[in-house]
Amino acid sequence: MTPTTMAPIKSVQELKGAPEEYQTALRKIVRSHAVNELYGAQVFDEPAIALAPTPYAKWLTCRVAMEEYGHHVRFRELGEQMGIPAAEMTPAGKRPLSIFEFPLKTWEEFCVIKLLADLAEILQVEDLLSCSFHPLRNLARMTMPEERFHAQFGKDFCTELCRTAEGGARVQDAIDRYYPMLPAFFGKAGSKNNEVFRKYGIKQRPNEAMRADYVTRARALVQDHLGLRLPEVAPEAA
Ligand SMILES: [Fe+2]
């Protein structure tokens, strides 16, 4: 389906006159970002401060945690302006993405999550950079440099860990356990929600195209850059 040329909606005020289907679709996206940013900050980024091995690593991890909580705050504020009840924008009562059900135990796990889960987040945010709803597009533009910093943080610390055989083995073990949950983050092929998002120019690409792009970019990082193995994930499991 080719996206329609939806006239840009420049403000939350203007949104009130837009089709109900468009408003509902936007609420879904804003709510899911608000929930996932908070979930991730609570389950991964804040606990990682205690696991970081050096003052320098703790300092950067604090910055990452601050920014992830900040992303939740920004998405929640936009959601509130759009009329989403605050209770719907916290993890309480929401079925979490599977990755959030495995609490962080090691520093290597955190570095791998930043390397690979934040790469997935970058693809999602990139897709919103030309969103027809300008407040969401602007939020994506503000968030993007921070998500890039998080992924770079993951890449830098994983690279450092992989300098020793033992460190490389721990990074590989974390990749083997966390990566298989990530391709599912992009949703099902042929998704009805995604069709609506594209119809209104909220998102630009089908889920399956984003997932294929993600797997290619993850493979370049894990295999070509780190010299490790990326587990095969069957498309039907993704
Ligand atoms: Fe984030």
Ligand SMILES: [Fe+2]
């Ligand atoms: Fe992030």
